[in-house]
Amino acid sequence: MLREFKLPDVGEGLTEAEIIKWHVSAGDKVVINQTIVEIETAKAVVELPCPFEGVVSSLMADEGETVDVGKPIISVDTDEDDASAARGRGAPATRETALADDMVPSPPPESAEGAGTKKPERTPVLVGYGVKLSATTRRPRKSPAAAPSGTAPAVVPSPPPATPAPAPAPSGRVSVLAKPPVRKLAKDLGVDLTGLTGTGPNGSITREDVHAAAAPATGAPEPVVAPTPGYAAIAGAEREERIPVKGVRKATAAAMVASAFTAPHVTEFLQVDVTATMDAVRRLRELPDFAEVKVSPLLLVAKALLTAARRYPLINSTWAGDEIVVKRYVNLGIAAATQRGLIVPNVKEAQALSLPDLAKALAELTERARSGRSQPADLTGGTITITNVGVFGIDAGTPILNPGETAILAFGQVRDLPWVVDGQVVPRKVTTLALSFDHRVVDGEIGSYVLRDVGAMLQDPLRMLAWS
Structure with missing residues (x-):
């Protein structure tokens, strides 16, 4: 039976995803729950398991699609x-069996009339970049009349077309x-x-091949730009790079x-x-409780913000139009720069964790x-966020709120500066x-108190014990 696996919604309201990497090829054997493909959604890279065995x-x-x-x-x-046995036992027809009936005919029962029936042909199909060979199934042509009892039915080949024509590419594919x-x-x-001859691997067509084919159509040569002293002149397709969003x-x-453009930021x-x-x-790094975990200043910044959120719960809330939803739990988001862009995974119920557990x-x-392994659950449900711009050598910034959250704290680099003591x-x-x-949610007074208290706890960490 030929069964199709459709792209599922692996997140909250997912509408599309990009194929990042296939782990299988046509002709490979697969088992249930075997990872077959990596996809990138709007939130994370997710590995999809196979629901079938075969x-x-x-x-x-294609990858990149x-x-x-x-x-x-x-x-x-x-x-x-x-599948055939199940239908023979009277199993009810399903969408999958209907698909199987359409794609792969069931063999007739072994009898005098059915012996020697020709099996369906399988033809290789080109499935896009990479030249993977797969198999599709065609129904064999039926004999115009049944063979006499006790003899194998004759296979009547279909007459060839008068003028041979190239087979069309499969629907949705190019050859x-x-x-x-x-x-x-x-x-x-x-x-x-x-109409192009590719110069890439396996004869694939490259960007350079396309630009070379397009050049004569422009009707005029590429303008020559005078080189700037100290810089090499860049011409042709390399002058610009277009990155899909x-x-x-x-x-x-x-x-x-x-x-x-929705929340009025201050x-x-x-x-x-x-x-x-x-x-x-x-x-802390010298304590046995932190022996197997990295301790950084961000840990104490996080603890200070959690303490401030308990003292001023309004900072950990959501504007819901006709009401403000104050959350007694804290899903603490940490903005992270990755190769695929900025994401904000969050620690669930961070307010209930001890300092060693929070560090872990x-x-x-x-x-x-x-490492690109964040799951959709890691990236949803955040209530307040920290962005550590200090790791980039930045002192401060004006961070933008995550949608649905009321506050975000930016932590700048730690520098040696003259200070009056x-x-x-x-x-x-x-x-x-x-x-x-x-x-809309937090007035300047509450916002100032939160920032003041976080600063006070970082100036004297013992205040975290006193205010926790």
């Missing part, structure tokens, strides 16, 4: 004998080898790929625009002497994010904090 018939989407939810992405030949970005470039430049980047852009800044916090970090949770969260100017470890908040 042999891969064809891959129905964006596929709508509900569209078939792979077909698998399962055990046809089991040339080219990656999706190359196909798009050819479409934009009006170049017919079927999709996946995480597309989702982030939409979320940031929606947030910036950002306040505070410079803090964090010398005591840096000393505390060094001491933060370490695991950031490691999954940077007991009337004397001395070198101290100093950072800048920036708190953005939704002015």
